[in-house]
Amino acid sequence: RKEVEQDPGPFNVPEGATVAFNCTYSNSASQSFFWYRQDCRKEPKLLMSVYSSGNEDGRFTAQLNRASQYISLLIRDSKLSDSATYLCVVNPTWDDKIIFGKGTRLHILP
Amino acid sequence: DAGVIQSPRHEVTEMGQEVTLRCKPISGHDYLFWYRQTMMRGLELLIYFNNNVPIDDSGMPEDRFSAKMPNASFSTLKIQPSEPRDSAVYFCASRPGGQGDQPQHFGDGTRLSIL
Numbered sequence: 028r029k030e031v032e033q034d035p036g037p038f039n040v041p042e043g044a045t046v047a048f049n050c051t052y053s054n055s056a057s058q059s060f061f062w063y064r065q066d067c068r069k070e071p072k073l074l075m076s077v078y079s080s081g082n083e084d085g086r087f088t089a090q091l092n093r094a095s096q097y098i099s100l101l102i103r104d105s106k107l108s109d110s111a112t113y114l115c116v117v118n119p120t121w122d123d124k125i126i127f128g129k130g131t132r133l134h135i136l137p
Numbered sequence: 138d139a140g141v142i143q144s145p146r147h148e149v150t151e152m153g154q155e156v157t158l159r160c161k162p163i164s165g166h167d168y169l170f171w172y173r174q175t176m177m178r179g180l181e182l183l184i185y186f187n188n189n190v191p192i193d194d195s196g197m198p199e200d201r202f203s204a205k206m207p208n209a210s211f212s213t214l215k216i217q218p219s220e221p222r223d224s225a226v227y228f229c230a231s232r233p234g235g236q237g238d239q240p241q242h243f244g245d246g247t248r249l250s251i252l
Binding site for chain 1: 168179180182185187192193228238240241242243244245246248
């Protein structure tokens with residue numbers, strides 16, 4: 028099993044819809060989790076950290092399910108500008124290194 | 138605030154040549170990471186430094202790759218000799234000290250093409 032796995036997509040979603048995708052991780056001792064966003068030919072940028080109790084930032088909601096070892100990202104009222112690749116990031120231990128998933132591509136359709 | 142600064146943005150060179158990529162981390166950040174990104178393999182960690190000291194270079198593909206961090210504000214990644222399979226986007230990232238719950242901040246990347 029890969030350390031961090033994501034559905035590569037693409038997810039093609041009409042503007043205004045709600046979309047959600049998950050990311051599974053293999054190390055049950057993983058301590059910290061993030062979602063990054065990467066636009067085409069750009070660098071990854073932090074979208075949000077994922078906290079144990081779940082957290083929300085505007086239209087974005089992140090959840091952590093430790094029992095099933097996955098994190099999720101939900102985007103409400105999607106905008107054209109949400110089109111990007113979303114990278115799941117896991118810190119397997121209280122360590123310096125983090126592991127990136129290969130990303131889920133999202134296309135918001137007008 | 139100045140982010141992570143990388144240079145050059147693009148590099149095209151012939152195989153066998155030496156390539157040097159440069160990175161200036163965010164001031165005050167203790168950690169610096171070098172990544173390589175390709176379509177096939179995604180984002181791979183090559184090496185990282187803590188307080189200018191290399192901590193883990195297990196991701197460096199082979200001896201042709203080397204990295205240095207002579208001071209807190211500058212790091213280089215060198216490939217000598219370069220090969221076509223080294224073509225990729227190379228990112229530098231930095232983060233503050235503390236535990237791994239601090240997010241990393243990425244530079245714009247260097248798009249490297251080896252002919």
